[in-house]
Amino acid sequence: MKARRRTFTAAYKLAILAELDKAKPGETGAILRREGLYSSSLVEWRRQRAQGALRPKEPVRRGPPAVANAADVAELERLRRENARLERQLAKAQLVIDIQKKACQILEIELADPDEPT
Incomplete structure (x- = not known):
């Protein structure tokens, strides 16, 4: 079985960097050993933090978009009522x-074909 590389979330990286920033000199090595990290990872994470790449991401919203406001809801309801009215009229x-x-058939009246020009 092939070993898999660990991946770390932005929140985890920020938490470790915050802990290291508060640590006293000499405690960095203990934190790295405890977490199983390398100093090269810290260099990369600090660079990412400086560039703003470790900002928490917006959660992805799934499903249909929410209705924007009351005006849209009212317009939608009005259009539904109008659609129902037009369907009844049709x-x-x-x-x-x-x-x-049927009346024309009973009276034997020939109807003009709507596709023929008059």
Whole structure:
């Protein structure tokens, strides 16, 4: 089995660097041995901290985006009501058209094809 390289979170790195900054001279080696770290790691972490690369990251939000504000919610509700009204109106119009077609069939009236030019 191949050995895996350890990875450290930004929070862990910052915590170790803060502990080392507070440590008295000579305690650095004890902290490194306790954590199983090398001094080269500290050099790299200090460089990252100076560049601002160790700032805590924003948590990734999963799922659908949250509704922005009350105005958007009101607009969405208004549009849903309008959509429902238009669907009811369309259903009525289709019913009227079906009745007209049946009436024309009963009266034997030929309907004009809507695709043909007049």
